[in-house]
Amino acid sequence: MASQVPYSSPFTQAVVSSVRKLYPEALADKSFDNTGLLLEAPFDPARRQKNSVLLAIDLTNAVAEEAIQRRDSAIVAYHPIIFRGLKAITLNDTQQRSLLRLAQHGISVYSPHTAVDTVPGGMADWLCDVVTGTFQPITAQHHSASQGCNSTLYSVPTYPQAEAVPTAASADKTQQIPHTRSTIHPSPAASIPEGFESAGAGRLVTFNESQPLTALIDHIGRGVGLPGGIPIALPQSQSIGHIRIRTVGMCPGSGSGVLMRGTDLPDLLFTGEMSHHETLAATERGSVVISLAHSNSERGYLRAVMQSQLMQELSQRWQSDRQAALQAISDSAKQGGAAPSSCDEVYQDGAVEVSVSEADRDPYGIMVWRG
CATH class of the missing domain: 3.40.1390.30 (NIF3 (NGG1p interacting factor 3)-like)
Structure with a gap:
């Protein structure tokens, strides 16, 4: 008997589709960039994340911890946390540690960057x-x-x-x-x-x-x-x-x-x-x-433009996806199909949230010396 193929949460899939519509991957500079779905966390219906997305410029340990505490389904990190091929994924590397922890908690990562x-x-x-x-x-x-x-x-x-x-x-x-x-x-x-x-x-x-x-x-x-x-x-x-x-x-x-x-x-x-x-x-x-x-030339865009753009597109897409899934579940039940599964419960939740990270910041600040 073939094992079931794992998949990301339906809401995360809606997030990825929405970001790709707003910022098509074809427009990214692939000569050096690494855009797209960089971490696809498997969906666990028994420990479902919220229908929420966290926007950030850089996926640091602090941003990863913020998403874990918020129980977000996905992080849209403008800069790719993976630029080059990895020969190993270990806890010794701080960036890889963030990715492993996010996968453990069911949080996916998408990076649109030059798109x-x-x-x-x-x-x-x-x-x-x-x-x-x-x-x-x-x-x-x-x-x-x-x-x-x-x-x-x-x-x-x-x-x-x-x-x-x-x-x-x-x-x-x-x-x-x-x-x-x-x-x-x-x-x-x-x-x-x-x-x-x-x-x-x-x-x-x-x-x-x-x-x-x-x-x-x-x-x-x-x-x-x-x-x-x-x-x-x-x-x-x-x-x-x-x-x-x-x-x-x-x-x-x-x-x-x-x-x-x-x-x-x-x-x-x-x-x-x-x-x-x-x-x-x-x-x-x-x-x-x-x-x-x-x-600092990038971060303000998240609040000024991306947050509301993604909220609008994602709300429409999730509503459409939910209606189609709920209709299919209803039709299956009428025809004597399988009883609703715990996976189907995700479509009962119509909430959508898009937030901007509070932990995300440029490494440099300005120290005012008053000597």
């Missing part, structure tokens, strides 16, 4: 919304993870909330600076699904009229929520109060490979991370560089 960067309305477009003033946060929630430092001298990030998902189509045009935006490096046509035609790496904003750099810095500070300070590199002999910006190139994360390929650089390079020598090269060519620390 989020390239998709229209994704992370790169959100940075455009931030710099142009399109994204208007209504509240700023303090992030609790850094408060264990017990010091007012160490920066505690805030992550602004919006009333609704800001998009180029729905944004209040009276709030934004008039501009055009384009994709810097379009995705290969063969990899673009229908409806995602403007996908690609990086975005270029061109303002109708040049803007004071200080005004754009105000937008960035409010939009990404970094009260401690904004790292900025200026060309020699230029004053921050006198610089005006006409073009801005944006790329979340480590953006130099996207923003510095061409011969003509934007007036402002806005990204998460650039090396010392790349930054020198950019400023020597007359450009300003703002690099926020890698994941």
Whole structure:
């Protein structure tokens, strides 16, 4: 007699389908990236997790513990915790230990990474919304993870909330600076699904009229929520109060490979991370560089856009999946089929929750020295 093939929970399957619809894997840069379902935890009906998802940028031990305590069904971690092939999975490696513990507790892990960067309305477009003033946060929630430092001298990030998902189509045009935006490096046509035609790496904003750099810095500070300070590199002999910006190139994360390929650089390079020598090269060519620390250019997107997008898509999908499954169970019962199993009970639960991790944080903060 053949053994039954294990499978992940029906709710987790709905999560994976929803994320793939919002951020198609075909749009990820497979030359280096490792996107998709990285950990598929077997479903145990006797110890069912909640119908909840935890969003994070980095899957650290703290985030894994948070998901375990919350009893989430899945973690959507933007950065892949597995980038290269593994020859062993042991408890000696801290990342592998997290994966083993999550599997033990029935929690799966999906990583969309560069698919989020390239998709229209994704992370790169959100940075455009931030710099142009399109994204208007209504509240700023303090992030609790850094408060264990017990010091007012160490920066505690805030992550602004919006009333609704800001998009180029729905944004209040009276709030934004008039501009055009384009994709810097379009995705290969063969990899673009229908409806995602403007996908690609990086975005270029061109303002109708040049803007004071200080005004754009105000937008960035409010939009990404970094009260401690904004790292900025200026060309020699230029004053921050006198610089005006006409073009801005944006790329979340480590953006130099996207923003510095061409011969003509934007007036402002806005990204998460650039090396010392790349930054020198950019400023020597007359450009300003703002690099926020890698994941600080990414994390705000989870609350500003991804949380509500995924909640909407997942709620619709789970409702559809439930109705189909419950109908099949009912039809089977009418025809004298097998009695309902404990597995069928999962479809009785219509709840859906999408939350953003409170433990997730960039490794770097800003220490204010008052010597």
